[in-house]
Amino acid sequence: MSKKLTISSIKKSKGVRPLVMITAYDALFARLVSQSADMILVGDSLNMSFAGKSDTVSATIEQMIYHTNAVCMGAKNSFVICDMPFGSYSDKTTALQNAIKVFQQTPADCVKIEGGKDKAQIIQHLNDNGIAVCGHIGLLPQSVRSEGGYKVKGKTEEEKISLIEDAKAVEKAGAFCMVIEGTKADVAKEVAEAVNIPVIGIGAGAEVDGQVLVFSDMLGLFEEFTPKFVKKYLDGATLVKDAVARYADEVICKEFPKEEHTY
Known part of the structure; x- marks a missing residue:
């Protein structure tokens, strides 16, 4: 992008134009994708793309800091989001300690936290201490083991109501935007309409406020499997x-x- 986005401009984009988010884990790919992406997510998905693990759970805060620094070096004019890995925000004190590490040791613009109502107090605590937060609701990759797999959300009325409550709680806690993953498209649309901050979809249909994909998926580099929601733009x-x-x-x-x- 010619001009780096800010939290204010990201929030103002809602209802104006869809936001483009893509993952990157190193300086090389960050430099390449920065020309087209509004935001770069240093996702804990690197544990699967880079480390060959079956899920994201074993990613560490040290890994995330290392890769976030690499991305920031390659895309100095991009809005960069650092994923908070599993176990790094289990309570308010732990979350703040680790988020401070990210902010002190990298130029990241914000951190991303998985969870809705259950994580609202943590999001609020980080905001109160100067840490910008991107939320993440719907299918939560860090909870895949406890849920017994990757399960699409929003299939029942109860789940829909809970997702809307999650989104409102995340917004009220101070998140400036949020990701919604693996959610029925009609439900994701209602969730996006229920809040005043951008809702970025991945496997959540087109009627949200933007999209995010893992770069190795959309470039056809990851061969083990292809999620239904992924479009390969390159073999x-x-x-x-x-x-x-x-x-x-x-x-x-x-x-x-x-x-x-x-x-």
């Missing part, structure tokens, strides 16, 4: 493997390096 894995295979062939046949590649 990245095939392109990379073909390029590496061509390189290997040229090395074996001594076609590389040629004179123009030699000092």
